Amino acid sequence: MFITTTRPNDALIEQLLPILEEASQILLQEYQNYSAGYEFTIEEKHDDSPVTQADLKVNRFLLKHLAEITPELPVLSEESDYSARHAWSSCWMLDPLDGTKEFIHERDEFTINLSLIEGRETIFSVIVVPCEQVVYLGYLKDLPFKYSFSQQQWYQYQKTPYSTQAPVQIGLSHSSKNPKYQKFIEPIEKIRTVIRREAGSAYKFCMMLEGEIDIYPRFHPTSEWDTSSGQGLLESIGGGLLTLTGKPFEYNQRDTVLNGGFIAFRDQESKKIAFEALVQSGVLD
Numbered sequence: 001m002f003i004t005t006t007r008p009n010d011a012l013i014e015q016l017l018p019i020l021e022e023a024s025q026i027l028l029q030e031y032q033n034y035s036a037g038y039e040f041t042i043e044e045k046h047d048d049s050p051v052t053q054a055d056l057k058v059n060r061f062l063l064k065h066l067a068e069i070t071p072e073l074p075v076l077s078e079e080s081d082y083s084a085r086h087a088w089s090s091c092w093m094l095d096p097l098d099g100t101k102e103f104i105h106e107r108d109e110f111t112i113n114l115s116l117i118e119g120r121e122t123i124f125s126v127i128v129v130p131c132e133q134v135v136y137l138g139y140l141k142d143l144p145f146k147y148s149f150s151q152q153q154w155y156q157y158q159k160t161p162y163s164t165q166a167p168v169q170i171g172l173s174h175s176s177k178n179p180k181y182q183k184f185i186e187p188i189e190k191i192r193t194v195i196r197r198e199a200g201s202a203y204k205f206c207m208m209l210e211g212e213i214d215i216y217p218r219f220h221p222t223s224e225w226d227t228s229s230g231q232g233l234l235e236s237i238g239g240g241l242l243t244l245t246g247k248p249f250e251y252n253q254r255d256t257v258l259n260g261g262f263i264a265f266r267d268q269e270s271k272k273i274a275f276e277a278l279v280q281s282g283v284l285d
Contacts, residue, residue: 001210058096074091093122095202170196
């Protein structure tokens with residue numbers, strides 16, 4: 001949960017906030033125009049996934065302004081060339097529109113993901129939710145903040161006691177029709193009440209911060225910019241995101257930006273439940 005707090009005294013957050021607010025407004029305006037039926041360009045990338053004019057517009061805006069405030073940091077973006085990245089010790093990682101399918105299907109659950117990578121880990125994370133006019137952000141070593149653009153109000157995460165009586169909330173994508181997900185959930189249903197919550201891509205990480213999802217399984221590949229911000233925010237509250245064999249994702253370390261499946265969890269109790277279910281279900285067999 002989040003409680004009201006004062007503005008954090010941090011130079012990077014101070015510089016980023018107006019940029020993130022404007023990027024959020026650009027994406028929200030693009031979404032409203034698209035939903036209203038205005039002319040709108042959607043193309044296919046080399047992997048057949050969609051890219052919209054909104055992705056590209058937000059990408060251009062953020063690349064420009066990140067270069068102004070942190071000229072020493074390159075940006076690894078879904079919409080830009082990342083062939084030179086292996087020489088970078090630190091970089092920004094950007095997905096200007098996470099949840100393109102949500103956007104196209106007129107579901108409000110799309111986000112802007114931005115994270116700061118140092119070495120192989122995420123040290124600063126940002127997830128903007130344009131339709132809610134909020135941003136979640138923070139450093140790996142501190143509890144994260146939430147800021148409401150519309151209310152101009154700061155909040156900070158507050159840990160709450162874990163309840164063994166509460167239902168286990170499982171986050172699933174709208175397109176999660178793979179039988180592996182039901183197979184994974186069945187062992188959990190034997191010991192606890194389960195609530196399934198469907199939501200778009202990185203928006204599920206925001207729901208985890210809000211206490212609305214405890215476990216988020218994903219059994220198909222993702223890209224580094226899909227998970228970096230969410231992983232950093234979850235780790236900062238005592239949760240995390242691990243491969244299906246129990247290792248944390250590392251960033252900007254390999255020839256590919258593709259990762260395999262993962263289990264995300266909001267606390268250590270949820271981690272235990274999730275990985276026991278993974279073994280008992282035989283999903284990995």
